[in-house]
Amino acid sequence: MSQQQSQSATARPSGSGSASASASGNRNSTSISIPATAAAGGITVTQPPSTASASYYKIAKDSWITFGWNITSVLVQPTSLTVLASCSANGNVYPVGPSPTGSGSTNASNANVFPGNTTQVVWNPYDWEQIPGQVPFAEATYVLKIFDERGDGSAVKGGYLSPYAGTNFMMYRPGGYTSLSDGWTCSTCSSAFETFSQPAHLAIFTSLLITVLTAWGILRR
Incomplete structure (x- = not known):
């Protein structure tokens, strides 16, 4: 196998019916022979x-989300991986990765781009929302997307990593605490329970119950 001077990952037909590819970013990279029958690379989360079951994650301070995956059947190692969360409810796509350093930082353009051998990302959506200009997260279902430096719409190709779009998860905002004195009510309780929770109504019900039980006792004598 000869050494080639190359800057980008390329694939060219050879006389044996295979493709020759060189790893991106390495000036003195070793060419890789890709058989014509090679399977496309993939990601298993x-x-x-x-x-x-479906995963639910809070959009809250100090609430972290971890995504992990394995890469299989890849003959041409990706130079980089980009990780996103796509929300069909509002049509937005959000970066997934460690929050940019510093409170209020705007240097978020590459915070979701990782080395090609990355297999885990830790994410805090709440911290991302604090960055000026970031679109707030919707309380909805999201799809995890991972792809290499060739882009989200790159073609499925033997030996190369195929774009991944799967792993549905949901995000929600925890409700704030409201005390009884501040007007909290039980939205899922029955009306009968709410009626008996009032002292006057409870007293009437108790008196009626005693009267019925007393009458029943007299009738049984």
């Missing part, structure tokens, strides 16, 4: 587990 391990966290959250695919066998688990």
